[in-house]
Every structure is written in C-alpha cells, then in structure tokens.
Amino acid sequence: xxxxxxxxxxxxxxxxxxxxxxxxxxxxxxxxxxxxxxxxxxxxxxxxxxxxxxxxxxxxxxxxxxxxxxxxxxxxxxxxxxxxxxxxxxxxxxxxxxxxxxxxxxxxxxxxxxxxxxxxxxxxxxxxxxxxxxxxxxxxxxxxxxxxxxxxxxxxxxxxxxxxxxxxxxx
Numbered sequence: 001x002x003x004x005x006x007x008x009x010x011x012x013x014x015x016x017x018x019x020x021x022x023x024x025x026x027x028x029x030x031x032x033x034x035x036x037x038x039x040x041x042x043x044x045x046x047x048x049x050x051x052x053x054x055x056x057x058x059x060x061x062x063x064x065x066x067x068x069x070x071x072x073x074x075x076x077x078x079x080x081x082x083x084x085x086x087x088x089x090x091x092x093x094x095x096x097x098x099x100x101x102x103x104x105x106x107x108x109x110x111x112x113x114x115x116x117x118x119x120x121x122x123x124x125x126x127x128x129x130x131x132x133x134x135x136x137x138x139x140x141x142x143x144x145x146x147x148x149x150x151x152x153x154x155x156x157x158x159x160x161x162x163x164x165x166x167x168x169x170x171x
Contacts, residue, residue, distance in 0.1 A: 024144050026135030027152050031159050033167050037121040037128040038098040043167055044119065044130065045071055045101060051166035054079060057158055059087050059108050069103075071095055077103050090114065105134065113139050132159060 033040050043051070048069040055062055060081045067079040067089075075092040087107070091114075094102040099121055104114035115136035122129050134151055137144040 024137040024148055026133050026137075027148065027155055028131065028133045029155055029159055030129055030131045031164050032124050032127060032129050033164060034127040035167055037123055040128045040130055040167060041098045041101075041121040044121070044163065045069055045095075047166075048077075051163050053158060053162045057154060057162075071101075077105075079107075090117070105136075115139055130159070130163075 058079045063082045065080045070076045077090040078086045078088045089107040090104040092103045102118045105117045106114040118133045120131045
C-alpha cells in the first residue's frame with residue numbers, strides 16, 4: 001500500500017430534499033488502510049481528537065482547541081471553543097465496537113436539521129476498508145444540494161488527508 005490513500009465513491013438510493021424534488025444521494029466514501037478493522041475503528045473513535053482537523057473543519061476554525069466523540073449512545077460529537085464552550089456537532093446513535101458507528105450531524109445548526117453519518121469498518125485484504133456514508137439531506141430543505149457539494153469535498157479531505165494519513169503514519 002502506498003502512503004497516498006485512495007478512495008472510491010458510490011451512489012446508492014438517496015433521500016428527497018422536499019416532496020417531488022430530485023433525490024439527493026448520500027455521500028459514500030471508501031478508504032482502504034493497512035491496519036486491521038479493530039485498530040482502524042479504535043483510531044477513528046477513541047483518537048478522534050488526535051486526527052480530526054479542527055483548524056480547518058470546525059466551527060471555531062483556527063481558534064478551536066479540540067474536539068471529542070463520546071462513545072456511548074446519546075454521547076456527544078463536539079468541539080471546544082477557546083472560551084471553553086462545547087459546540088455539539090451531533091449525537092452518537094449506534095456503536096458496534098470494531099465494526100460500525102452512526103451519529104447525527106448538525107455542526108452549527110439546530111438538531112432538527114441533522115443529517116446522519118454511518119461509518120463501517122471491514123476487513124479488506126491485509127488491512128481494512130472504512131466506508132463513510134453521509135445522508136439524511138432532507139432535513140436541510142432547499143440548501144441541501146449546496147451543503148452536499150461542500151461536504152463531499154470536505155469528507156474527502158477529512159478521510160484522506162487527516163484520518164488515513166494519521167493511520168498510515170502509525171500515530
């Protein structure tokens with residue numbers, strides 16, 4: 001495996017932004033990594049604050065101090081601002097250690113506008129494949145197509161330039 005992780009995108013059936021609208025497909029990204037699924041899962045979940053790029057992918061941007069993922073159903077996915085305030089990005093909905101996690105996603109917005117993120121970890125060759133699916137765009141109404149485009153690029157950066165590189169370098 002090379003030091004530049006690859007990803008593939010697939011397009012499953014999606015959701016509707018509003019009644020009668022064109023379907024808005026979930027974002028689906030896959031990355032193959034040279035580590036067993038249990039290790040990749042533990043790194044993603046337990047070391048979230050170590051690999052997530054808060055300087056570019058947070059509400060506070062350069063001022064953000066950290067982020068965290070609480071690994072219990074109902075637990076928070078959130079960032080801490082410089083004044084110590086925690087800003088919730090989402091809520092953990094499902095946790096299958098070593099295999100899967102799912103959380104709501106609404107950074108900077110009310111929970112009523114939450115989409116969902118589902119992340120699976122499977123064996124693939126001598127390593128593993130992580131698949132991130134971001135769906136539930138209907139909750140965003142007419143701004144959904146714009147945000148989907150932004151998130152498609154953002155998730156590629158987060159998975160390939162932050163998470164996968166972190167795993168490959170063995171931090």
